Structure formats: C-alpha cells, structure tokens
Amino acid sequence: MTRILHTYFRSSAAYRVRIAMNLKGLDAEHVFVHLTRNGGEQFGDAFKAINPHALVPVLSDKDVQISQSLAIIEYLDEVYPQVPLLPSAPGDRAFVRQLSLSIACDIHPINNLRVLKYLTGAMGVSEEKKSQWIAHWITLGLEAIEAQLQQRDRVGSFCFGAAPTMADCCLVPQVFSAQRFNVDLSSVPAVMAIFEACQALPAFAAATPSRQPDAE
Numbered sequence: 778m779t780r781i782l783h784t785y786f787r788s789s790a791a792y793r794v795r796i797a798m799n800l801k802g803l804d805a806e807h808v809f810v811h812l813t814r815n816g817g818e819q820f821g822d823a824f825k826a827i828n829p830h831a832l833v834p835v836l837s838d839k840d841v842q843i844s845q846s847l848a849i850i851e852y853l854d855e856v857y858p859q860v861p862l863l864p865s866a867p868g869d870r871a872f873v874r875q876l877s878l879s880i881a882c883d884i885h886p887i888n889n890l891r892v893l894k895y896l897t898g899a900m901g902v903s904e905e906k907k908s909q910w911i912a913h914w915i916t917l918g919l920e921a922i923e924a925q926l927q928q929r930d931r932v933g934s935f936c937f938g939a940a941p942t943m944a945d946c947c948l949v950p951q952v953f954s955a956q957r958f959n960v961d962l963s964s965v966p967a968v969m970a971i972f973e974a975c976q977a978l979p980a981f982a983a984a985t986p987s988r989q990p991d992a993e
Contacts, residue, residue: 780805783827783835785812786989789885790846791834792950795989797850799980800941801860805836809991812890847881850943862943872929873937876922876944880951884918888954912960919955922948923965934974941975949975953986 782798782805784791798805810833811818818824819831828835828844835842836849838856843849854862863870886892888911896902896910926936936944952972955962962969975981986992 779839781808781837782806783808783810783824783833783837784989784991785810785833786986786992788812788833789889789950789954790832790881792953792984792986793846793881793946794834794836794849795984796941796946796949796981797853797862797943799983800862800946801853801857803853803857807990811991847877847943847947850946854943862941862946864937864942869937873942873944876925876936877947879918879922879925880944880947884915884951885954887914888958908958911958915951915955915958915960916964919951919962919965919968923968926967926971935971941978941980945971945975945981948972949981 780803782791782794784795784807786809810824812833817831819828819833825831827842830844832844834846834849835844836852838852841852843852850862863873893907893911896907897904902910929937933939935941936948948968949972952962952968982988
C-alpha cells in the first residue's frame with residue numbers, strides 16, 4: 778500500500794481525513810501516534826522529522842507527504858476526483874471552504890489538546906474554568922455556522938446539497954468533540970440535523986473515534 782496516514786483516534790483533524798478517505802473509498806495504512814502517552818508521541822524525534830509542527834494527521838501518498846487536514850482533503854479531491862468533496866461552481870466551493878475553515882481554523886484550534894494543556898498547566902486554569910472555555914468557544918462557533926446554514930437556504934441533508942462535502946467532514950468531528958465535553962447543542966438544530974444525517978452513512982460511522990484500532 779502506498780498510502781500511510783499518521784493518525785490518533787480522538788484527533789478531530791485526523792477524524793476529518795478518515796471521513797474523507799472513507800467517502801472516496803481510499804485505503805491507507807494507519808500509523809498511530811498517541812497524543813498523551815509518555816508526554817505525547819508526537820513530540821518524539823521520529824514523528825517531528827515527519828511533521829515539525831508535532832500534529833496529526835500526516836498523509837503520505839506515493840512521493841507526496843502532507844500535513845494539515847484541509848490540505849490533505851483538497852489534495853485527495855484533486856488526485857482522486859471520484860466522489861467530489863467540493864462543488865464545481867466557484868461560489869459554492871467558496872461556501873464549503875468557508876464553513877470548513879470556520880471550524881478548522883476558528884473553533885477547533887483554541888480547544889485543541891495542546892491549548893487545553895497549556896491552560897491547565899502553565900496558566901493555572903481550573904478544570905471548571907477549562908470546561909467553561911471549551912463550551913464558550915464551541916457554542917459561539919457553531920451558532921455562527923448555524924446562522925450561515927440558515928442564511929444559505931440549505932437544500933438537502935448536508936451542509937451543501939444532497940451529498941457530503943468537506944464541510945461535513947469538518948462539522949461531524951466538531952460536534953462529536955462538543956458532545957464529548959458535554960456542550961449544550963440545543964441552539965444549533967440545523968447543525969445537529971446534519972450531524973445525524975452524516976452519522977447514518979457508513980463512511981462517517983466507520984471513522985468514529987471509538988471504532989478506531991487505537992481507541993482506548
């Protein structure tokens with residue numbers, strides 16, 4: 778097999794890529810990088826030689842090596858165009874990218890493991906305050922996504938149209954994370970309807986963290 782995916786079962790970013798690959802019917806050898814064991818395997822010399830940012834996922838495909846989940850998904854969409862994850866019209870592609878980037882760049886990073894560890898470690902933030910931090914930023918971000926979906930007059934069961942796109946690949950892991958941290962999602966009914974529609978698809982179900990070989 779020429780494709781290798783460095784992944785961790787609970788990483789939202791790796792989760793996005795697993796969904797995208799499943800939707801496209803692409804296999805990969807999974808190399809598991811445990812983000813908390815022994816201080817975090819991502820900080821070891823072997824992995825940092827692959828990705829100096831010390832983050833998963835990393836995809837190796839033949840002679841190409843890519844980090845950053847959205848860069849990986851767009852690469853896959855260009856190289857393996859079957860089951861496209863971006864619409865064909867420029868304005869529609871921009872909308873899907875807009876939703877994807879809002880999640881991957883605005884919501885997810887400030888609730889990522891390394892940020893949360895810094896909050897409770899160097900910054901001395903309590904677990905209670907950490908939970909408030911998580912809930913605040915996830916709620917703020919998903920409510921904005923909800924408004925964008927409503928403004929768009931969405932047609933179909935997914936973020937854009939009748940088939941999943943890159944935006945759905947991003948939305949599902951973010952909702953999963955919100956549920957894991959017990960965030961109240963009652964204010965985002967459209968987001969939750971999309972989440973449920975996605976979870977009914979085998980490609981999404983198979984990518985769920987609990988179903989990964991490295992799940993604890």
